[in-house]
Amino acid sequence: MRRTNASTKPLMIxxxxxxxxxxxxxxxxxxxxxxxxxxxxxxxxRFLATNPGDPGTYPxxxxxxxxxxxxxGEIAGLEEPAGYLASGGTEANIQAMRIARERADTDRPxxxxxxxxxxxxxxxxxxxxxxxxxxxxxxDHRADLEAVRACVDDDTAAVVGVAGTTEYGRVDPIPELAxxxxxxxxxxxxxxxxxxxxxxxxxxxxxxxxxxIDTMAIDPHKxxxxxxxxxxxxxxxxxxxxxxxxxxxxxESTSQATLTGTRSGxxxxxxxxxxxxxxxxxxxxxxxxxxxxxxxxxxALEKRGYEVVDPTLPLVAADVPRSTFDxxxxxxxxxxxxxxxxxxxxxxxxxxxxxLAAFVADLDRLEVRASVPVVADD
Amino acid sequence: MRRTNASTKPLMIxxxxxxxxxxxxxxxxxxxxxxxxxxxxxxxxRFLATNPGDPGTYPxxxxxxxxxxxxxGEIAGLEEPAGYLASGGTEANIQAMRIARERADTDRPxxxxxxxxxxxxxxxxxxxxxxxxxxxxxxDHRADLEAVRACVDDDTAAVVGVAGTTEYGRVDPIPELAxxxxxxxxxxxxxxxxxxxxxxxxxxxxxxxxxxIDTMAIDPHKxxxxxxxxxxxxxxxxxxxxxxxxxxxxxESTSQATLTGTRSGxxxxxxxxxxxxxxxxxxxxxxxxxxxxxxxxxxALEKRGYEVVDPTLPLVAADVPRSTFDxxxxxxxxxxxxxxxxxxxxxxxxxxxxxLAAFVADLDRLEVRASVPVVADD
Numbered sequence: 001m002r003r004t005n006a007s008t009k010p011l012m013i014x015x016x017x018x019x020x021x022x023x024x025x026x027x028x029x030x031x032x033x034x035x036x037x038x039x040x041x042x043x044x045x046r047f048l049a050t051n052p053g054d055p056g057t058y059p060x061x062x063x064x065x066x067x068x069x070x071x072x073g074e075i076a077g078l079e080e081p082a083g084y085l086a087s088g089g090t091e092a093n094i095q096a097m098r099i100a101r102e103r104a105d106t107d108r109p110x111x112x113x114x115x116x117x118x119x120x121x122x123x124x125x126x127x128x129x130x131x132x133x134x135x136x137x138x139x140d141h142r143a144d145l146e147a148v149r150a151c152v153d154d155d156t157a158a159v160v161g162v163a164g165t166t167e168y169g170r171v172d173p174i175p176e177l178a179x180x181x182x183x184x185x186x187x188x189x190x191x192x193x194x195x196x197x198x199x200x201x202x203x204x205x206x207x208x209x210x211x212x213i214d215t216m217a218i219d220p221h222k223x224x225x226x227x228x229x230x231x232x233x234x235x236x237x238x239x240x241x242x243x244x245x246x247x248x249x250x251x252e253s254t255s256q257a258t259l260t261g262t263r264s265g266x267x268x269x270x271x272x273x274x275x276x277x278x279x280x281x282x283x284x285x286x287x288x289x290x291x292x293x294x295x296x297x298x299x300a301l302e303k304r305g306y307e308v309v310d311p312t313l314p315l316v317a318a319d320v321p322r323s324t325f326d327x328x329x330x331x332x333x334x335x336x337x338x339x340x341x342x343x344x345x346x347x348x349x350x351x352x353x354x355x356l357a358a359f360v361a362d363l364d365r366l367e368v369r370a371s372v373p374v375v376a377d378d
Numbered sequence: 379m380r381r382t383n384a385s386t387k388p389l390m391i392x393x394x395x396x397x398x399x400x401x402x403x404x405x406x407x408x409x410x411x412x413x414x415x416x417x418x419x420x421x422x423x424r425f426l427a428t429n430p431g432d433p434g435t436y437p438x439x440x441x442x443x444x445x446x447x448x449x450x451g452e453i454a455g456l457e458e459p460a461g462y463l464a465s466g467g468t469e470a471n472i473q474a475m476r477i478a479r480e481r482a483d484t485d486r487p488x489x490x491x492x493x494x495x496x497x498x499x500x501x502x503x504x505x506x507x508x509x510x511x512x513x514x515x516x517x518d519h520r521a522d523l524e525a526v527r528a529c530v531d532d533d534t535a536a537v538v539g540v541a542g543t544t545e546y547g548r549v550d551p552i553p554e555l556a557x558x559x560x561x562x563x564x565x566x567x568x569x570x571x572x573x574x575x576x577x578x579x580x581x582x583x584x585x586x587x588x589x590x591i592d593t594m595a596i597d598p599h600k601x602x603x604x605x606x607x608x609x610x611x612x613x614x615x616x617x618x619x620x621x622x623x624x625x626x627x628x629x630e631s632t633s634q635a636t637l638t639g640t641r642s643g644x645x646x647x648x649x650x651x652x653x654x655x656x657x658x659x660x661x662x663x664x665x666x667x668x669x670x671x672x673x674x675x676x677x678a679l680e681k682r683g684y685e686v687v688d689p690t691l692p693l694v695a696a697d698v699p700r701s702t703f704d705x706x707x708x709x710x711x712x713x714x715x716x717x718x719x720x721x722x723x724x725x726x727x728x729x730x731x732x733x734l735a736a737f738v739a740d741l742d743r744l745e746v747r748a749s750v751p752v753v754a755d756d
Contacts, residue, residue: 031432227644
């Protein structure tokens with residue numbers, strides 16, 4: 001064979017940033033991901049070159065995935081754990097909508113979701129050609145049950161509830177949503193991608209034990225402190241996964257229910273390592289620390305005259321003006337905004353009281369409203 | 379808030395296998411993934427906690443992704459590189475089919491693909507509700523052009539060609555497939571997920587410079603020696619990506635064209651590192667070594683009386699009986715079979731001549747056909 005296609009261009013310069021420190025989380029307040037726990041990092045590095053998508057070739061990581069689902073099931077109150085580790089919450093949400101579509105007895109399926117639902121459901125709807133019916137939330141940013149009831153019909157394939165919304169950390173009334181879903185023969189899906197690792201330490205009703213929900217997204221790589229990519233899809237019974245299965249020639253397994261083919265062993269191993277290490281005691285401690293930080297920040301912002309959405313989970317939203325927001329970003333703070341423009345700070349495990357105090361001090365410098373002294377004691 | 383939900387079960391035992399060596403590739407002959415190159419591993423470890431899906435928060439890894447697409451474009455003959463790093467070839471194939479569906483002016487889109495196409499297209503068809511029309515291959519396992527021509531119609535959204543098939547490493551006649559596709563207003567997608575990093579050193583016509591193809595899957599985490607997950611989707615012009623875009627509230631970017639949301643910075647960084655290190659010289663050397671290994675193995679099997687499919691790329695298929703296949707698996711060899719039951723060995727970078735010699739020696743022991751001495755000299 002001749003070898004005629006290769007470019008003879010010189011190598012590019014070693015890419016920009018590759019030398020820089022990419023993992024400095026000291027100013028990241030916007031992310032729902034975090035620094036992996038040390039045991040998760042170690043496991044990720046050891047299993048970097050494995051593929052749970054090919055269990056015939058990589059049986060060890062495949063067995064570890066079973067362990068991951070067992071622990072996730074325990075966290076989520078699922079008696080006979082079934083599901084798989086996905087690339088993230090988006091894949092889990094897409095796959096749950098796909099299960100719902102396959103089970104729905106209609107040619108024009110719709111999904112009913114509160115406006116607080118994640119944008120991944122828009123992706124799912126576009127991909128799966130499902131009509132997405134978005135209903136309002138109530139004054140506390142939770143799904144408005146009357147609006148949901150008025151919106152479902154015989155073509156409804158799924159009703160979505162969020163357990164820890166992306167913008168305000170709110171938990172929808174899950175048992176009621178499940179009831180509405182089942183009344184019209186739809187599945188009930190809970191998006192606990194972010195909330196799933198803090199909700200066990202609250203008294204919210206959010207999981208498989210609390211309500212007859214069908215599917216759930218719950219991501220070890222968010223509050224679970226695993227390395228990306230480690231999302232989680234849980235299903236109440238394994239026959240729901242059959243809706244996703246395709247045959248797999250060339251692999252020594254017979255079918256595959258995942259959206260992706262090759263998958264990251266690093267994500268799976270790190271999820272198991274983090275959950276083994278932290279469930280439940282470590283996660284409980286982390287929840288308390290994060291929640292206290294959120295309440296401290298909410299208090300600090302409120303004292304400065306900003307309107308703050310009460311952080312019922314470790315996530316703070318406040319009406320900081322756009323110019324101030326931009327100036328804070330200019331100072332290197334990684335922050336983001338809600339759809340209506342509020343500053344949004346996610347108190348992930350890497351977010352310390354000291355970081356938040358530095359953030360508030362920067363805010364004071366910018367706003368010249370610094371009437372309240374900042375004290376950091378965590 | 380009360381804390382009533384947490385389980386009080388004791389921690390599980392440290393998971394089985396976590397202590398074992400998971401990355402021993404010395405018997406893996408079935409995988410299209412491989413050991414990441416050392417520079418790829420290092421980059422993956424450094425960027426483990428970054429998310430290119432959130433460029434506002436993680437700008438460094440986002441810039442690295444641009445670099446990755448630039449190099450991939452160079453490899454694939456794309457003048458104005460556009461695309462993104464996907465979780466793998468499955469996502470790239472799904473997204474290419476989604477682009478085709480969105481652009482097709484029909485309510486009943488179909489996709490025409492040779493039977494050698496990867497099973498990920500079945501997944502895509504199921505997900506996207508596209509009719510998948512599978513056409514036969516010719517006696518050399520390449521797409522039968524007459525069959526493709528007979529199968530396309532006004533509802534055809536895409537014609538798929540494979541550049542390096544999963545079973546036999548064959549390259550379909552890409553320019554002809556592109557012509558057939560465009561005659562009916564369909565896109566032409568090339569699946570070079572595995573082949574893309576060896577084909578530049580052959581005289582095949584497979585890429586954007588050789589034919590007016592529209593989209594391509596080309597995976598750094600296969601022959602490109604990056605860490606999983608690092609697939610690649612390339613598109614001829616960036617407006618094709620617009621078909622995939624959804625709005626992204628909460629992120630400081632405005633839209634997202636990827637299938638997943640959170641993505642692995644490890645995959646992106648490792649892809650850049652591997653491609654910077656190996657393109658083109660290192661990949662050329664690897665191609666030569668892999669191809670020589672494949673030809674050596676094909677020769678050894680042929681001498682033993684097996685029917686062997688000529689390895690035109692570094693992949694060998696041979697009609698080893700099922701009982702022998704099972705016995706080889708019993709000896710720890712990770713091997714797999716084609717749909718028609720042939721043994722299939724992929725000569726990835728981790729596959730050495732010594733490994734192949736040990737494999738053939740084991741085969742001889744099992745078959746008692748050892749009339750030809752095995753010599754390993756690589």
